[in-house]
Amino acid sequence: MAFNDDHSSPTVVLIHGLWVTPRSWEHWVAHYASQGFQVLAPAWPGAEWEVEDLRMDPSPMAGIGIEEVVNHYEAIVRNLERPPILIGHSFGGAIVQMLLDRGLGIAGVVVHSAAVKGVLPLPLSTLRSTWSVLCHPGNREKAVGLSLEQFRYAFANTLTAEES
Template sequence: MATPVLFIHGLWLHASSWDDWVQLFRDAGYEPVAPGWPGDAATVEETRANPDAVAGHGIDDVVDHYARIIDGLATKPILIGHSFGGMIAQKLLGLDLGVAAVAIDAAQIKGVLPLPLSALRSGFPVLGNPANKGKAVSLTPDQFRYAFGNALTEQESRDLYDRWSIPAPGKPLFEAAAANFNPHSPAKVDTANESRGPLLLMAGGKDHTVPETVVRATLKQYRHSHAVTDIVDFPDKAHSLTIDAGWREVAETALSWLKEQGL
């Protein structure tokens, strides 16, 4: 039986942004699925047309949503998430709902202290207005370029924006921003779990949204567990690394690591 792979997107990208990864992993013998977040429509255009459907969903809602999807799979999946999807993947792995996880430029979990200025600027379109907590927020092309496409040409960034960008719920960003002040934060991950499957953290050296310092601080949160926790850096890549012209290098690195884990 082929091992299922569950792809989890982050804020501002539609689930179909994983299409190339899905095909690559299927060709490699896995059984990949890439469902959207609660409220996401089947297409980018439909999701843009009804932003209220995604508004108000927080981290716990998204975790529960994917946990129900996992419950419908034949076996526990490999989890691969980008940005907030990387945080969700870590939470699901900590709950022993996956056999392994790859967290790519993952949003900061509770306990991670660095908050670089570029990350604040990337989140400002949401965090700049407290009313956005219950709303869905879209990025402008310029905001997308800063948050995702800063290592790309202006044209490639605009092309990716036009193809994949969707409204995102503001709530997860507010929850993550307040995580270290909330003892019951939904951004808390069971980093001490000794029985969980292996975890690979990926960092983009030019990422404005989740800078490498945040990913390395996340790695330190796992120091109390002997379960496999690895990290790989892509020095010249930004937050667009899963969808831009260099996506295959990232995907093949994930595949190679999974093979090393015997998965």
Template sequence: MVIFIHGLWLHASSWEPWITLFAEHGYEAQAPGWPGDHDTVQATRDDPGSLAGHGIDDVVDHYAALIAELPGKPILIGHSFGGMIAQKLLGMDLAAAAVAIDAAQIKGVLPVPLTALRSAFPVFRNPGNAHRAVSLTAEQFRYAFGNAIPAEESDALYEQWSIPAPGKPLFEAAAANFNPHSPAKVNTSNQNRGPLLLMTGGRDHTVPEAITRSTLKQYRHSSAVTDIMEFPDRAHSLTIDSGWREIAEAALAWLKNQSL
């Protein structure tokens, strides 16, 4: 079983091409939404209040409950904050393996590049957004997600998949290194967890390569498999844009190498 976990500003249905591809390779796959997500993009846009106020722990608990109903540990594939959630669940021994794609920064990661701050500015500009759901404009989406693809493609992806996102996880991640009990803390020293693959896009504004490489260093005290894979010309839209198959097939090849 493979569970796909989306990040902020994308609906779970954006994983549909991945689910189809993984099914063709023999995997049973699903992409449950976050707490408050509706079944469709439009329904979620129409009810942003249902997303507001949900933090990292809420999302982790939500997926942990779903995993508890499965007959065995799933493989987790997460993008952005979904990548952070996948790492937390892997560290809790709730997954057989995890692929974290352009994953949001976990506790202990120090680099905060200016592009990451600008990508998150629509949330950070108002402290009250910690309790709200915030939408991006098409222009903001192009900067945060679509900076490595044509503007027309970015705008089309925005119209197809973009939804409001709770601001709370961003504030929690930003304060992680000042909070000893931060929900962004991951058990990176777990020796017995399943393998982890970190994927990074070299042109990502939202989660620049420096964040992913710093994340890799957090796992230095664990002997469990921790790999990194870079796609130099890709940005934060790499799971949904016209080049998504390259990323998906790389994840499939890695899973095969792990005998999963």
């Protein structure tokens, strides 16, 4: 179904996951917009920079927890004229679930959602992809990026080295 005017088209809010930025949604923004949806892909607090800048210095994201991120998206959703469709990937999927739990959004779609608190066990691949960050207690208050090898394992493992 394609929507033809701004009055009938719901807004889609795309919520990215950890270690990526809204740029991860760029093709999805174009796809949904071409179908007549209004599309928002806002950044997490502290992740408003370009990927290249955050790779060089991830410190703008330091100290920002999940509650701050969820509250940030809640404010965005509450400022919309009508409840949106929420779509999230990975940690963005967990955020979508938390927003729906708060009564926000008309529908939610989660793509390979991160587990929310209390959901165990984690797959070994999830632990392996985050271990380099989580195993160091000194990282608790820092923003820590992934190496190219870690990113390829966690996010781009079906792509060639060049594509990732």
